[in-house]
Amino acid sequence: MEFLPTSFEEYIAQLVEENRHRRIYRFQYQGKHYWLKQPEQLRGIWKLLKPNAQIALQKEIQILKYFVSRQAPVPQLITYGEHFFVVEDAGRTAIAWQEDSRLSQQRKLQILLDCLHALIQLHQTGLVHGRPVLRDMTWQDGKVTFIDLEAYPTEKDLLRKKTKDVILFLYGLCRAKVISDEQIQCLIREYAELGDAQVWHEVLSTLRRYRFIYYILLPFKPIAKTDLIAIYRLFENMSFQLKEGK
Ligand SMILES: Nc1ncnc2c1ncn2[C@@H]1O[C@H](COP(=O)(O)OP(=O)(O)O)[C@@H](O)[C@H]1O
Ligand SMILES: [Mg+2]
Incomplete structure (x- = not known):
């Protein structure tokens, strides 16, 4: 198989595509570990009771950014989108x-x-x-x-x-x-x-x-x-x- 070098962004886009159902996914890129986090997948009645899984994810991104600006000990936010964010592995x-x-x-x-x-x-x-x-x-x-x-x-x-x-x-x-x-x-x-x-x-x-x-x-x-x-x-x-x- 031909080896195609992928950029970090491309790799993350691919992971998001392949792991849509996963709340949290640990992956490795060039020897470093990261976590991909996506909205909670709710089933049945929980969809009605907790309709805001995506809002909760966006809120978490905002909190992370704010904590970083205050130099609080949170993992580095690498990238994010509408339905996901990626942070560094913190141990x-x-x-x-x-x-x-x-x-x-x-x-x-x-x-x-x-x-x-x-x-x-x-x-x-x-x-x-x-x-x-x-x-x-x-x-x-x-x-x-x-x-x-x-x-x-x-x-x-x-x-x-x-x-x-x-x-x-x-x-x-x-x-x-x-x-x-x-x-x-x-x-x-x-x-x-x-x-x-x-x-x-x-x-x-x-x-x-x-x-x-x-x-x-x-x-x-x-x-x-x-x-x-x-x-x-x-x-x-x-x-x-x-x-x-x-
Ligand atoms: N940046 C990180 N570094 C190390 N472990 C992590 C990191 N992010 C998530 N994890 C692991 O994944 C688990 C679930 O992630 P978390 O953000 O707590 O999701 P949830 O909101 O579903 O509880 C954590 O309890 C931890 O074990
Ligand atoms: Mg947790």
């Missing part, structure tokens, strides 16, 4: 590192601490992620990158949005079976010490407000599935901090 996700049995517990904890510090730093620059769970953060040689951005940056309600980020980050830790309670508590203490005091105050008061859910759900613990278990774990690991007066 393995934080959850993939946690699930890798070859890594020591100490290394894993360091990766989680790096993620927490990156979130604190992101907040310090006045930006929020929207849903900073471990599968939407990558780690490579000590550098954390935020992917799958949700929150369009506005100055409005920043405290509430940062609070939501921190709660979702902690909840994300609790969802991962491979992360121990000791590690979770270590990260909670780290945030209490280094994080934004006002945000932490809001995190505690929000969780206190919702603590009744935990007591209501407690009898169901033996049959709880992943999401519920994560809520139990969050409240259990926060029980010290949630005592009044802390």
Whole structure:
């Protein structure tokens, strides 16, 4: 077969054509890895309930561009079109590192601490992620990158949005079976010490407000599935901090 050199643009156009049904597709070009992202393919009733998959993709492109202009740690946006965008590979996700049995517990904890510090730093620059769970953060040689951005940056309600980020980050830790309670508590203490005091105050008061859910759900613990278990774990690991007066 004759070898035809293709330009990067041509290659991407071809990939878009060949992978129309794929939400996310990792590919290699001249030794480097990239990700092609396209709108979510929704079926049946979801098409009616979530009609804006393409709008969501366009919104994500805008957020990415804005984060880049603010020098926030997001993957480089290589190119984009109406139905797709391509970003640079930013390494393995934080959850993939946690699930890798070859890594020591100490290394894993360091990766989680790096993620927490990156979130604190992101907040310090006045930006929020929207849903900073471990599968939407990558780690490579000590550098954390935020992917799958949700929150369009506005100055409005920043405290509430940062609070939501921190709660979702902690909840994300609790969802991962491979992360121990000791590690979770270590990260909670780290945030209490280094994080934004006002945000932490809001995190505690929000969780206190919702603590009744935990007591209501407690009898169901033996049959709880992943999401519920994560809520139990969050409240259990926060029980010290949630005592009044802390
Ligand atoms: N730039 C990137 N670098 C490394 N991994 C990525 C990158 N973009 C996506 N991924 C991987 O693909 C997964 C899905 O991508 P994501 O943007 O989170 O899509 P979705 O909105 O469907 O969750 C991520 O959890 C991550 O594992
Ligand atoms: Mg995601």
